[in-house]
Amino acid sequence: MKYSYFPGCSLKATGRAYEESFLSLCKALDMEMEELENWNCCGATSFMSVEMGAAYALTIRNLAIAEKAGLDMVAPCGGCYGILLKADHYYKKYPTVHESAVKSLKTEGLEYKGTVRVRHPLDVLASDLPPRALRSKVKKPLKGLKVACYYGCRFVRPIAPFDDMHNPETMDLLLKTVGARIVDYTMKGKCCGGAMSGAMPNVAQEMTYLILRAAERAEADVVATACPLCQFNLEAYQDEIRAAHPDLKPIPVVYFTQLLGVALGLDATATALNRQIVPVEPILREKGILADEKKQPATAGV
Amino acid sequence: MDDKTIGNGSEEVRIGFFICHCGSNIAGTIDVEAVADYVRTLPNVVVSSDYKYTCSVAGQDMIVEDILKYKLNRVVVAACSPLLHEKTFRAATQRGGINPFFFHMVNIREHGSWVHQDRALATQKAMDMARGAIARVKFHKALEKRREPVRQSVLVVGGGIAGIHAALTMANAGKKVYLVEREPTIGGHMAMFDKTFPTLDCAACILTPKMSEVGSHPNIVLWSYSEVTEIKGYVGNYDVTVKRKPRYIKEDLCVGCLDCIDHCVFKTGNTDDEFNQNLSKRKPVYIPFAQAVPRLVAIDPAACTHLNGGKCEQSCATACDRQAIDFEQKETFEHIGVGAVIVATGFKPFDAHRKPLYGYGRFPDVYTALEVERLVCSSGPTGGDVVLKDGSKPKSVGIIHCVGSRDHQTNRWCSRVCCMYSLKLAHLLKEHTDAEIYNFYIDIRTPGKGYEEFYERLQEEGNHFIRGRVGDITDVPIIPEEEGRMIVRVEDSLAGFVRRIPVDMVVLATGLEPREDASEIRRRFNISCSSEGFFLERHPKLAPVSTTTDGVFLAGCCQGPKDIPDTVAQAGAAAAESLVLLDVGYVEMEPMTAFVTEKYCSGCKTCLPLCPFSAISRDEEKGVAVINPVLCKGCGTCVAACPSGAITQNLFEDRQIFAEIEELLVHA
Amino acid sequence: MPENFEPKILAFFCNWCTYTAADLAGVSRMKYEPTTRVVRVMCSGRVDPQFVLDAFAHGADGVLIGGCHPGDCHYVEGNYKLLRRFRMLRRLVASLGIEPERLRMEWISASEGERLQKVVNEMTAQIKLLGPLELPERFREWDTELHEETFDKEREVVASGQ
């Protein structure tokens, strides 16, 4: 199994844990990820509302490059994934978008025929692996770990190629496969507030708070995410939120790929657990999933 | 070719062509005069004229007069679809004194003027089509319609209010009725309702007398817990097989004393009670509800210990002094013959799980409307007490309209009854609990006698109406008043902001859907479905209870969502249409059947496996195939397959079709 | 290819489904290309491969057969019988050099007026790209290699020689 891999900006910066854990996981599962050559910003920025034509051209350039590779294109970041799907759709549906993109691509000698299938790691891991491939590789089942799977928006809205728009379940199923207990709570598809964190931080933090509190009330040990924006937003502002809501306990927010990596027995570098703001290792040790601290080799800092 | 098969033998073919303007419907797009002029130049055409409305009396008279005046022996009319007016013009042809099958119709309206814009091209197409018809009609021959007697009995499928009403109407008119119901009792959804809108009369009070009448009517054979498995034959003469599922009770012995239920080893219910929407439990030996018809118990093989191979003292059987319980009962099959069929198989409520954001199945106090019907009903699981799962009474209730209706993610259609039943439930819930009632609606639709007045009454009663489609039901509070309650999040599109309304109980006004097995039933009865899956009527306005299969009629919600008054009216109409069929006493069979010309048949048996109606047999003595004209339905499949060209289909003969093809393709 | 090439599509429509769908398209005033010439049959099972070849031989640029969806045949399974013939026929027609787009079979139910519109427009567009088939013209062209005239002249010479 071979894919084109589109990291986007986050996975090279705040979401490095995602990239590291995802790529190690793929390696362990014999899925080859070939980073797209000369990729550019996915285009999921407010530039969309400034100059639509140019903004979509930016996105479609990535699709054009991927088309040359002839493989499915995996985009782990929710922002990237959503905008790539949307741009592909608009490119096919709206002549104005199409024309301006064709014109822009031409300047670089590129063209996009519209054949690229944009995929998310959740989709790829759930759909493409042979049955039981994941289960058979589990070395340290996440027994006793209560996980609140958090999906946010972009994998299923406005386009939902692989899961239910309102009640996504792919992550639940994957983590269940490796032994985790999935808690039921009603906020898994609600907005994380990320889009507001710059402009109206208090609003954003209020939204984040409701999600974290719901997870906490559902007795989750950890929140699992599949998007670097969600992950950052849910984890990085917990101190600020606590200023307004002292009742909120710190709760680690990890990537689902990190948890899968742990279950597959991958080492600390591969799972990038050291990059957490709210440490997750103590919980994993407490549950007996990770070995005791003493035996654990020291991990490098960020 | 056989001489006997050639129309009027050696007689000269004289064709009259008539093209219709249909007001401006045709003439607006097609140059009808030009077509008439063109056709006049074709061989054998004696007269070619255009007329404003050919289907009018004057138009038909013109055809009759021209047949006489010009000694026509063929008639071609270019007008609308033959499915609409072929009968009309065949009759006119006959009035002119020639066999009606010397007529052929060209569809230049539905297939021409209404679908094309370019006048020149549409006119060209009309000319080509006329030319094809002129070519084919030369080869037409005189045919006779066969008459077959109609059996004086009717099958009604489904024992809801539609089936009940249709069955009683037919039975009261003196016809033999077979009413087949899948469940152990008739009554359908209406039996589950508490009150009916807008009059608020009790559903059971108006339904159960009709149910008993069905049970005791001398002209009605009621088979409950039964299903139609096969139907063969044709209009007026259907052969039906009905499967009677074992209810493990000898129907002729059971008197409905219900002693067996009392003596069941289970002292309380052990399985979900479907009639109460699974809000209560029932025993494996049960009667669906007190007024069930027929009043016969049934044993649920899924719940009965003995039938599941377990050890049981079978106290129910010993309790029955009439020894009516029979654990050895097997399914049986009844074979009946009927003249007509009324399909009244009803609907399925929308599955609320399909709207996960409304929390059905997640939050215990989110109910469907049908569940609430049972909750407010005094014979329901709580004896009419509206209490939540924790036993408390709700202080505020949200009723969400259009769940699974008017929704592009689920069903696009309006289910027609939900607004009114929501208003009814709002009224009943207020009456039972005095709670604050919030109706969340998109539009309130109350087209019906007394319906709008009922809506006004509800407003006056102090119910809240909030216009907006509910986004979701959440259990995540942001203010203390919301703690521990469900919060309805909705954009109030009149006020222009998002509201969060905490409630204790949510009622989902689920829409109406086709039943899961609608497409299976449709195939069994050889009828069509419209795109959303409800059965398709022959014409939405003019043949609303007929189907494309003659002798099969529709009643009730299987054709589309409707309320009780409309259902009853439609059931009456279906009964009336069936009565017409039965009282006329015969049906005329279209003569487009196939026949074998023996001298060309090698007896190769190619045709034998192809006939779905077993109309083809083999005369072993002569070594040829023989088609039974009574069984042949005229599909022509064997005709196409016959490698000798020995089979001919009337009205669809090879030479007619070849002539049509070849002339259609000659550009005028 | 001639300018403004308007393909001629001969269509065989089943009375119960596709023909009725075409009626519905008409009643709903859905516009589509005026390229079809419809032969109504009671069931798509009546469609004899001879009809299809005859249509091509007489100048059809395409042939469209419309029947009921599998399982929905008014005559139980006539459409399956058509399907079996059609699967063979399309192989034959392809081996005889006729582009597969020119022979199309579609299941269109009575309620699918929109689908009918789409199919006719789509097929018309495809055939416009392919250009005319023009078999009658080709037959004439092939037969220009015959020598009737030449030999007739020789005959005159022989006759006059006698």
Added chain:
Amino acid sequence: MGNKPKIAFYWCSSCGGCEESLVDMAEAIVELSTQIEIVLWPVAADFKKKDIEAMADGEIVATMLNGAIRTSEQEEMARLLRRKSQILIAYGSCAYTGGIPGLSNQFPREQLLKYVYHDAPSVVNPEGQDPQTEFHDAGRVATLPIFSEVVRSLDQVVDVDYYIPGCAPNPELVLDAIHALLSGNLPSKGTVLAPDIALCEHCPRLKTKPADIAIDEFKRPHQHLIDPNVCMLVQGFACLGPATRSGCGGACLKANMPCTGCFGPMSNVRDQGAKALCALASIVAGTTNEEIDSALDGIPDPVGTFYRYGLAKSMLRRKVNMEPTLSK
């Protein structure tokens, strides 16, 4: 001798099998020769074209011409014999429907010539010579007929009165035809002189064909054992018996091979291949494209199967798209 009706035999694009079938009349032909005068029979007797040209139009009572028409010479002879004969009979499958030579209507002329003169494994043509219609040598001109683009049945070139089908026709049919001719007891023009009923009629295997036959898989005769007593279709062999005129006496079936259709269609059928296809495909098992296709995969060459003898006379006549380069 002068009073005996004049009969001509001629051959065009054919294999010689039809000539064999005349010889197969055995003693009967000796007897016949006392009643008729043979004026042309290239395979057996030395008559010249000029002898025929010298005759008056219509002087020959009947000509039996076998073989398809592919060259200018054949066309010329067909026209000549048509003029000189009162009755022209297309003799054998090739003259009747194009026959085996008609199958070359699937290929462009140049491709055929290239194969035959260059690429065929048995060809020795070191100088890569192609045949020419004219060859000049020392002032002399040798000519060859023009090889035409399209193979035709006889009636696609000249008017034909009767047809005797078969590859080759069987002697009984020929004798019957000649006797009818001599007695003047002739059917209407255009008649095929063989029974107008399919071969299955007298097939002894027919009784083994069930009424609910459904073919799961078509098989090819050279790859399987064939049961000599069971209907070929029941065994999955594409037998064209149901779609083929009888009169051959079921010769192939007696030799345990399926009918390939040489006697052509019955009078109510316009295109034998299409009808045969329809009859066979209609009884294939399966309801999905995949199931049906897998059964049909056993017929890898539909043209060769259904139009083995009839492509030239079929509705489409030849492969439509191969950019014909017509030679004039």
